[in-house]
Amino acid sequence: MLTIGQTFPAFSLKAAKPGDTTGTFVEISNATAGNRWKVFFFWPKDFTFVCPTEIVGFDAIHGALAERDAVLYGVSTDSEYVHLAWKRSDPRLERLAFPMLADIKRELADALGILDATEGVCLRATFVVDPGEVIRFVSVNDLAVGRNPAEVLRVVDALQTGELCPCAWQKGDEVLKAA
Template structure:
């Protein structure tokens, strides 16, 4: 699996961005959000559309969309399902109709493969979350087993810590003091 300190892979994928007829799909590429001097990116992956745990996570990321935006962070969701399956799911599921971020379709599985997050055999993505800094470098990776949903508040907490560019102790929360190293004292 690709890790911390590595450059996030370049990609250009189709995504569902709207339910409006004729405006459902757009291309989303790494060049449209990486290397923006001020923007961070959070990309999260789920295994399959039309399942049980996945919509709870997607809805929770959407509920916190404003929190990511307030942190100058682009939010992206992705799976290996097609854009047509994404669109059908959004139309079919009450919690997904009003999504404010793109649902990227990695039908070729090329990006998931580059990231090293494909489940052996079934070739669906693990529940992986990447925090990418404005220079396109991965600063945090968290991967959950297929049966366990992630904690969006923890993603925000880690993003806050990374954005301080300071030492953050265990259980640190935004607004709390950071640490000073012996070298700085």
């Protein structure tokens, strides 16, 4: 699995367009976000149980990430058509503010090393990538356990300070000063 300090892989994937259920798709690549921070969160499968709770949770921090010049991308190995069908069938997902990327060839998930060996789907992985495409945070959960998007936002805040941030540090708290 790729980890801290490594370069996030190049990719180009089709995505269900944010805020749209009409069938409009967009192409998302490394170049799409430009020189901004990126948060990628991967989920195993559409039309499941834990996944929509996480997706709604990440959507809730989308605006806060945008205020921090960070772009949010959700990714699974389902197609853009499956993403669209899921958005149309679940009112919680209809107006998501971020694109749902379709890694149907599993190339990005494989390059990151986050494919579950038994199921062949993405693990619940989260990557925070800086404007230089360097991975700065990685978290991977068991398929059965959802993530805490507020913790991801806290980590983005901490990383963007460029300082030493203690345990449970929150935006606005004092940072540590090395002696």
